[in-house]
Amino acid sequence: MxxxxxxxxxxxxxxxxxxxxxxxxxxxxxxxSQSSSGIYSWLPLGLKVLKKIENIVRDEQNKxxxxxxxxxxxxxxxxxxxSGRYDDYGKEMLRIQDRQEREMLxxxxxxxxxxxxxxxxxxxxxxxxxxxxxIQWKFRDELRPRFxxxxxxxxxxxxxxxxxxxxDECKKSYYKFFISYLKTFRRMGLKAIPMAAETGPIGGDxxxxxxxxxxxxxxxxxxxxxxxxxxxxxxxxxxxxxxxQVVQQxxxxxxxxxxxxxxxxxxxxxxxxxxxxxxxxxVGHIFSFGTKYSEAMKANxxxxxxxxxxxxxxxxxxxxxxxxxxxxxxSHDTKGIIWPNVVSPFDIGLIxxxxxxxxxxxxxxxxxxxxLNENVDVLYDDKxxxxxxxxxxxxxxxxxxxxxxxxxxxxxxxxxxxxxxxxEVKYIKVENLPNFVQxxxxxxxx
Ligand code: 5CA
Numbered sequence: 001m002x003x004x005x006x007x008x009x010x011x012x013x014x015x016x017x018x019x020x021x022x023x024x025x026x027x028x029x030x031x032x033s034q035s036s037s038g039i040y041s042w043l044p045l046g047l048k049v050l051k052k053i054e055n056i057v058r059d060e061q062n063k064x065x066x067x068x069x070x071x072x073x074x075x076x077x078x079x080x081x082x083s084g085r086y087d088d089y090g091k092e093m094l095r096i097q098d099r100q101e102r103e104m105l106x107x108x109x110x111x112x113x114x115x116x117x118x119x120x121x122x123x124x125x126x127x128x129x130x131x132x133x134x135i136q137w138k139f140r141d142e143l144r145p146r147f148x149x150x151x152x153x154x155x156x157x158x159x160x161x162x163x164x165x166x167x168d169e170c171k172k173s174y175y176k177f178f179i180s181y182l183k184t185f186r187r188m189g190l191k192a193i194p195m196a197a198e199t200g201p202i203g204g205d206x207x208x209x210x211x212x213x214x215x216x217x218x219x220x221x222x223x224x225x226x227x228x229x230x231x232x233x234x235x236x237x238x239x240x241x242x243x244x245q246v247v248q249q250x251x252x253x254x255x256x257x258x259x260x261x262x263x264x265x266x267x268x269x270x271x272x273x274x275x276x277x278x279x280x281x282x283v284g285h286i287f288s289f290g291t292k293y294s295e296a297m298k299a300n301x302x303x304x305x306x307x308x309x310x311x312x313x314x315x316x317x318x319x320x321x322x323x324x325x326x327x328x329x330x331s332h333d334t335k336g337i338i339w340p341n342v343v344s345p346f347d348i349g350l351i352x353x354x355x356x357x358x359x360x361x362x363x364x365x366x367x368x369x370x371x372l373n374e375n376v377d378v379l380y381d382d383k384x385x386x387x388x389x390x391x392x393x394x395x396x397x398x399x400x401x402x403x404x405x406x407x408x409x410x411x412x413x414x415x416x417x418x419x420x421x422x423x424e425v426k427y428i429k430v431e432n433l434p435n436f437v438q439x440x441x442x443x444x445x446x
Contacts, residue, residue, distance in 0.1 A: 001346070002368075003381040004189035007044050009033075010393060015341045019156050020216040022328035023148030025337050029397045040151030044399060046324065048345035050156065053323050054135055056187050056342065064180040064239060066131040067161055071113050073137055077103035079112040083296045088201060095221070106139040110267065110357025111293050111315055114161045118311070121297040122198045125165050128301065128311070129173050133160035135320065147216070149321045150281065156321040162314045165303065170312035174206065174288045175243035177316040178250075181210050181284050182234045184318065188327060191231070192283060193223055195255040201285055206288035211280035214329040220258040221280040224270040227253040263406065281326045288314040296311070337398030343407040346379040348446040353387050354405030364405055367433060374437055376446065395420065401446050 009030040018024040026032050031046030044049055057066065074096065080086035086093075094106040107113065111399055114132060122130055137157045144198045150372045162173035170265050178194065187194035190209040211221055237246055254269040256262070257280065266275060291310040294300065319326075331338045340344070348371060352364040364382065372377045380398065382389050387406070394402055404416040412425040417436075428436050440446050 001377075001379050002367075003379060004383050008393075008397075009043065010396065013071070015261055018148065020147050020150070020325075020329070021332060022150065022216070022325035025328055025332060025396070026148055026325065032149065033103050040152065044048050045345050049324050049343055050321060051340070052093065052157070052319060052343045053188065053327075054158075054320050057184055057318055057320060058135065058188065060180050060184040061133050061158065061160060061216070063183075064131075064176055066133045066180075067116070068131050068134065070134050071107070071117070071136060073107055073139070074104050074340075075106055075107045075110075075113050079116055079297075080105065081377070083112050083115075083293055085112070085201070090144065094141055097274060107136070109315070110134070110136075110159055110319070111161065111313075112297065115293045115297045115299050118161075118163050119294075122163065122301060124302050125309075128163060128165050129169060130163040131160065131173065131176075133158060134314075147218075148325055150325045152321065155319060156180040158318040158320055160316040160370035162316070163294075163299070163311045164313075165309065165311065167303070169313055170288055170290070170314060171206075171244070174286065174314050176239060176248045177286050177314070178208065178247050179234070179237055179239070179243055181318070182231050182250075183237075185210060185212070185283065186231055186234055188323070188332060188343055189226055190283070190323075190327065193221070193280070193384065194250050194256055195221065195223070196251075196259055196260060197257065198259050198287065199289065205251045205290065208286050209282045210284035210286075211257065211282050212326055212330060213217065213278045214326065215279055216329055217279035217281040219280050219282065220261070220277065220278050221255070222257075222261050222266055222275070223255040224253040225257060225276040226250070226274055235396055268393055279327065279417060281322070282319070282324055283326050284318045284401060285314075286314065286316040288312075293327050296358065309311045330364045332398070335392070339400060340397045341400050341444060341446055344398070344400055344446075346377045346399050347401070348376055348378045349394045349397070349402045351390050351402060351404045352380070353404065355382050355384055355406070360398050360407070360410060361407060363430065365411065367403065367405070367430075370434065371437065374434075374441070376437060376441070401440070401442075 011028045014024045015027045018027050030043050032040040034040055096104045099102055138157050139154050142153055145151055164170040164173055190212050192212050194208045194210055197207045197209040290312050294310040300310050303309050328337050354360045368380045400420050402418040409416050413430050418425050
């Protein structure tokens with residue numbers, strides 16, 4: 001993509017309403033544009049990151065054997081009346097009437113909708129477990145929407161649902177999601193700590209939230225710091241292993257957010273020098289709630305003994321749009337964002353320092369088209385701005401690697417390579433660039 005053709009409305013000033021760094025940087029780098037309180041448009045740069053995160057989440061759900069579906073954003077109130085949650089949900093739910101004056105709502109979550117799909121289609125224990133997920137916009141009329149996409153009113157969530165014959169089978173599904181979440185967050189370069197949690201309006205008896213450490217997080221978290229080194233091999237865990245054992249390794253460490261925290265328990269379980277208190281951002285939350293919805297909504301299957309049994313269910317959420325902010329919170333410096341390669345909106349930023357010079361233009365154009373031929377997603381700054389503007393813009397938007405070409409580098413027939421994260425700079429001969437590109441592709445340096 002040529003920058004001259006790319007809609008990137010960067011701001012010079014930090015918007016005063018943006019209190020935390022991720023919100024400031026998302027606004028400054030033109031990733032989002034506010035529509036109303038807690039509701040945002042996603043502009044090209046932001047949308048590319050959102051899609052990358054979405055695709056990692058999707059890939060990990062598919063690998064765990066979960067089926068992707070797409071449920072509507074607008075749901076009939078009748079389903080929520082059946083479960084009893086229509087009144088419970090209160091003002092956080094956006095209620096709508098259609099032209100026939102039927103009560104509808106904009107979904108804040110989908111337990112009812114998915115249970116309806118399940119009960120219409122699955123009648124036998126032979127079809128269990130059934131695992132479904134979708135990635136869809138949600139609306140919650142939060143009392144205090146804030147911090148940009150971190151606590152929005154409209155936000156993108158991956159929500160998955162499991163249906164099993166009994167409590168033990170349901171636990172197996174729960175463990176599967178538990179492991180898939182650790183794999184997912186790790187792929188994004190995040191260390192997410194699983195913490196036993198309250199179940200709130202979703203209900204149930206078993207729940208974990210996945211929290212990443214961040215000074216700007218909304219919850220206080222307390223944990224045994226040894227849990228941070230636990231997930232080093234999580235990508236190698238296969239789903240046909242004994243997952244309970246793996247989950248147990250995590251559960252052995254004391255972790256709690258403020259609502260569950262108990263100082264005496266903390267002191268009894270964790271040596272003083274391992275005790276850590278911090279702030280955290282909840283990026284995922286999983287629940288196991290037995291037959292709460294299946295009984296209320298009559299979702300039952302025939303067992304092997306020919307009896308009817310209510311299915312045991314769980315639900316599993318990941319805040320995809322929140323993750324965009326959460327990743328920035330954990331990866332930035334004074335100049336701007338530092339994207340982990342896997343979610344970066346482009347692989348490389350190519351900077352032409354003198355686009356009025358024909359020779360430099362020709363070299364840059366060649367490099368640009370060669371990179372595109374190699375399937376490298378490159379943002380080519382071909383604009384006429386001065387070098388300072390170009391450098392600070394490229395640093396702000398945080399692409400992992402920059403290629404810089406100007407008078408000085410051309411004298412020696414070289415390209416300057418700058419790594420955004422380390423600040424390391426090196427020079428490569430133009431004719432060696434194809435080799436260099438092959439190398440960095442192989443080493444996943446981009
Ligand atoms: N039905 C369950 C699991 S599918 C559920 O809704 N869980 S939840 O309420 O915990 O939400 C799941 C995830 O969505 C949270 O962990 C969080 O990362 C994200 N999330 C929740 N509310 C917001 C919000 N207002 N803005 C941005 N992300 C949110």
